[in-house]
Amino acid sequence: MTNKKRLLENIIHGIFLILGLVTISFVLLISLYLIISGIPAIREIGLIPFLFGKTWASTGANPSYGILPFILTSVYGAAGAIVLGVPIGFFSAVYLAKLAPKKVKFVVGEAVSLLAGIPSVVYGLVGMLVLVPGIRKVFNVPDGASLLAAIVVLAIMILPSIIKVSITALEAVPKDYEDASLALGATPTETYFRVSVPAAKSGIAAAVVLGVGRAIGEAMAVIMVSGNAPNMPELFQSVRFLTTAVASEMAYSSGLQQQALFSIALVLFLFIMLINATLNFFLKGNKEK
Amino acid sequence: MKKIISMALITIMAMATLSGCGGSDEPATVSTDGSTSMEEVIGVLGEEFMAANENITVTYNPTGSSSGIKAVLEDRCDIGLSSRDLKDEEKAEGLTGTVLAYDGIAIIVNPENPISDMSLEDIAKVYTGEITNWKDLGGNDAEIVLIGREAGSGTRDGFESITGTEDACQYRQELTSTGDVITTVSQNPDAIGYASLSAVKDSIKAISVNGVTATEATVKDGSYLVQRPFVLVTKEGKELSESAQAFFDYITSADAAEAISSAGVVAAN
Numbered sequence: 001m002t003n004k005k006r007l008l009e010n011i012i013h014g015i016f017l018i019l020g021l022v023t024i025s026f027v028l029l030i031s032l033y034l035i036i037s038g039i040p041a042i043r044e045i046g047l048i049p050f051l052f053g054k055t056w057a058s059t060g061a062n063p064s065y066g067i068l069p070f071i072l073t074s075v076y077g078a079a080g081a082i083v084l085g086v087p088i089g090f091f092s093a094v095y096l097a098k099l100a101p102k103k104v105k106f107v108v109g110e111a112v113s114l115l116a117g118i119p120s121v122v123y124g125l126v127g128m129l130v131l132v133p134g135i136r137k138v139f140n141v142p143d144g145a146s147l148l149a150a151i152v153v154l155a156i157m158i159l160p161s162i163i164k165v166s167i168t169a170l171e172a173v174p175k176d177y178e179d180a181s182l183a184l185g186a187t188p189t190e191t192y193f194r195v196s197v198p199a200a201k202s203g204i205a206a207a208v209v210l211g212v213g214r215a216i217g218e219a220m221a222v223i224m225v226s227g228n229a230p231n232m233p234e235l236f237q238s239v240r241f242l243t244t245a246v247a248s249e250m251a252y253s254s255g256l257q258q259q260a261l262f263s264i265a266l267v268l269f270l271f272i273m274l275i276n277a278t279l280n281f282f283l284k285g286n287k288e289k
Numbered sequence: 290m291k292k293i294i295s296m297a298l299i300t301i302m303a304m305a306t307l308s309g310c311g312g313s314d315e316p317a318t319v320s321t322d323g324s325t326s327m328e329e330v331i332g333v334l335g336e337e338f339m340a341a342n343e344n345i346t347v348t349y350n351p352t353g354s355s356s357g358i359k360a361v362l363e364d365r366c367d368i369g370l371s372s373r374d375l376k377d378e379e380k381a382e383g384l385t386g387t388v389l390a391y392d393g394i395a396i397i398v399n400p401e402n403p404i405s406d407m408s409l410e411d412i413a414k415v416y417t418g419e420i421t422n423w424k425d426l427g428g429n430d431a432e433i434v435l436i437g438r439e440a441g442s443g444t445r446d447g448f449e450s451i452t453g454t455e456d457a458c459q460y461r462q463e464l465t466s467t468g469d470v471i472t473t474v475s476q477n478p479d480a481i482g483y484a485s486l487s488a489v490k491d492s493i494k495a496i497s498v499n500g501v502t503a504t505e506a507t508v509k510d511g512s513y514l515v516q517r518p519f520v521l522v523t524k525e526g527k528e529l530s531e532s533a534q535a536f537f538d539y540i541t542s543a544d545a546a547e548a549i550s551s552a553g554v555v556a557a558n
Contacts, residue, residue: 057440057456058440058441059440059441059456060455060456061455061456128469128472128473128476129472129476132473132476133476133477136477142431142432142433142434142461142479143434143461143462143477143479143480144477145461145462145473223465224469227461227462227463228439228462228463228464228465229460229461229462229463230463238460238461238462238463240463247465248439248463248465249439249440249441251325251352251353251356251441251465253355253441254355254356254359254441257440257441
């Protein structure tokens with residue numbers, strides 16, 4: 001009987017191990033595939049002209065493959081989304097975690113979850129039909145499809161992850177800290193901003209980094225509002241992100257153009273890896289406390 | 290344990306029996322691969338053909354002209370679909386093109402735009418950035434917003450080769466589908482774009498070129514200048530399968546002309 005039980009136990013362990021290995025092998029396979037298919041074009045074009053070239057004309061008679069505009073656009077886009085999204089997300093999180101009545105907290109919390117569940121193509125569509133014409137009218141520019149439109153859409157898209165993760169971090173602050181602060185005569189607001197927020201700072205930093213990751217990786221919503229011309233980034237110019245550079249040309253690409261798109265994907269992948277490493281750094285800092 | 294093993298065995302055997310099907314009298318497939326612009330016309334033709342030949346299935350893989358041509362070369366499909374003429378180097382690799390239909394590319398503006406006719410040269414000048422304001426063409430005093438398709442698109446290739454603006458277009462927006470171009474132009478009173486004639490809707494205005502309105506008749510007789518061929522690509526010397534040949538013969542015959550024009554393009558035969 002015990003032998004049989006042990007056998008069953010071992011089999012189940014084996015199945016779990018295999019499932020775990022499948023997941024890891026997907027990660028390895030994709031990384032390996034990206035590296036293998038991304039390297040040839042970089043080698044042919046040259047690392048410096050590829051990363052720092054300012055013109056992208058992949059189907060021209062004299063094709064040039066410089067992705068600096070895409071890199072800068074992605075960086076500016078994510079930075080802009082953070083500048084707009086973090087204050088809103090941070091203060092919402094403090095309010096919801098500490099100040100809001102239970103009912104309000106429940107309703108707003110559900111609404112934030114709903115915001116997270118909206119497919120990115122819907123963000124793109126609303127952006128295309130409302131935001132782009134709106135920017136055109138408000139700022140009196142010839143065309144509203146621009147870096148600004150993309151930043152606004154991204155800022156809204158990263159709100160849920162910033163709010164949710166920040167709330168979790170704020171709620172994890174021991175109540176003793178706050179009680180002690182209140183007992184010393186600090187007002188509740190002083191307590192939340194001078195005690196709770198500093199105690200939760202690594203969790204809030206993780207939320208911001210998560211937002212950066214989402215903003216850099218988003219393609220669908222951005223492709224619909226940013227215009228997609230490979231210009232150097234300017235607030236009211238049509239721009240192309242790393243993600244949309246891959247997405248918009250992949251369907252029809254061939255030869256070196258296709259290889260170069262894989263190289264862009266590789267660069268994007270490295271960016272995301274870097275962001276994940278930063279995220280891990282903050283989360284580890286959180287645990288040590 | 291034994292039960293589980295026998296269950297697994299039964300499942301495997303059942304699957305083996307099922308997959309054993311697929312004998313010679315099972316349905317045949319004709320695979321087409323290529324231009325996304327040809328989706329509608331191939332869809333209509335495929336339906337008509339399948340209605341007449343119940344055991345044949347026509348599949349269509351929307352990958353783009355260049356991919357479709359490559360697919361024929363690599364024997365990944367029966368018939369390739371290209372919305373541009375074959376290049377010389379593609380012909381040199383042993384490919385033959387048969388023109389199925391002509392597609393007019395409509396030049397579209399917002400309905401609020403007073404401009405309703407442009408010369409082909411003016412269109413080229415607008416797209417290369419030589420003319421940047423509508424007032425130079427007799428329109429409003431507003432900057433022209435150039436909407437185009439992404440690099441590699443058959444429509445863009447067609448438009449740029451017809452207007453002689455290859456690699457010179459100063460696009461404000463490069464969009465990835467005909468629908469996106471139409472939506473964007475309908476949203477912006479100063480925009481100009483191009484799209485398949487078959488896709489033109491009421492939300493935008495198709496302008497005439499050199500005084501000729503884009504219609505089926507003017508595309509077919511060649512007087513409307515912005516047009517391109519829809520080409521069926523096959524491998525020279527390689528025989529098509531029986532079903533693929535039947536499909537090919539049907540769509541290039543006069544019988545298919547009505548179906549082709551119902552898709553908004555002009556049949557070649």
